[in-house]
């Protein structure tokens with residue numbers, strides 16, 4: 094029964110959430126589209142295709158549904174549907190389990206690249222995977238920060254973020270020396286640059302950026318240069334129990350473009366503009382609003398939820414655009430977490446590791462209550478959006494990481510289908526985007 098449910102869920106995910114369509118290049122060879130798939134927000138690659146491309150040896154065991162890979166004198170064992178990976182017989186964990194799809198074994202692309210020390214670079218809807226390492230060559234000062242120059246193009250992934258601290262990982266890169274920078278004038282407590290081998294076989298560079306409370310770091314990249322700048326942080330005035338705190342989560346970003354329309358519009362860019370506009374409407378109406386990303390960067394899904402949990406938000410709203418083969422499909426969808434005590438306990442374990450029985454019980458109770466609230470909020474949001482004239486497809490449960498890991502009521506809104514050419518064209522018009530933002534903001538405002 095459980096298996097049937099799982100298969101049904103996977104099928105549903107395959108049918109409903111082609112959440113991003115990108116081109117994948119493995120060592121500069123274009124990979125046929127059937128060799129990679131997206132499930133929810135995760136890009137998966139056909140294991141054998143990736144391993145052949147990088148020249149790794151491997152053995153598939155069909156009885157146990159396991160794949161043993163030999164890579165740089167290490168043996169790595171992946172199991173179907175398991176987040177545990179055995180590296181030289183010691184367990185390590187990945188957040189997204191390998192899956193068998195159409196009788197073929199798929200690995201989560203980004204995590205596998207991190208594990209193997211492969212470099213990932215994205216440009217214009219293409220994801221490129223390289224095996225050669227990009228060395229950090231030097232850094233130089235700019236008026237409002239620092240620039241770091243790499244030998245070859247790189248992309249960074251935000252693996253942790255809080256108010257003052259940012260951890261950036263650059264997969265497939267290395268530095269021959271560690272750097273430690275501090276700059277009182279720019280409000281930089283420290284920028285620490287060092288190789289990390291945490292959870293991986295090969296080193297990658299980790300940047301730790303800590304700023305003074307009144308400053309925030311803004312990180313951008315261009316080919317082989319990583320720019321770290323600081324700017325003044327607008328500190329929202331804290332008024333106890335009067336203002337509601339909303340965290341808006343612009344989906345995707347950086348390495349992950351999200352869905353791409355036929356005219357080349359990126360979901361990640363649209364939802365970022367949309368989120369900023371929703372934020373400004375809500376702020377005018379006395380809400381405190383935080384965004385999980387302010388720039389075109391990839392932020393780990395768990396980190397987005399942790400960010401909202403740390404803020405003690407009253408509501409978490411993730412904004413996305415959908416995509417489907419049938420380009421006539423359009424309309425808004427609102428998702429909330431499908432309650433399951435069993436699967437939430439697994440989520441808790443992934444988020445916190447082992448917790449006391451009492452803590453688990455309290456957290457489960459809290460999530461159950463907030464999930465009930467999420468469902469009501471989702472329906473309420475639908476009603477407001479419908480009244481404003483938007484076409485609504487459905488309000489349904491969806492097991493997305495961001496709304497699963499959040500502790501407060503949380504919804505994920507697919508604001509429309511970017512695969513629909515009319516909608517994609519409309520999104521180019523600022524007045525259309527602003528109206529959509531205003532309607533979403535109103536639907537949030539109505540909840541409080």
Ligand SMILES: [Zn+2]
Pocket residue numbers: 112344345351352360413414415
């Ligand atoms: Zn999306």
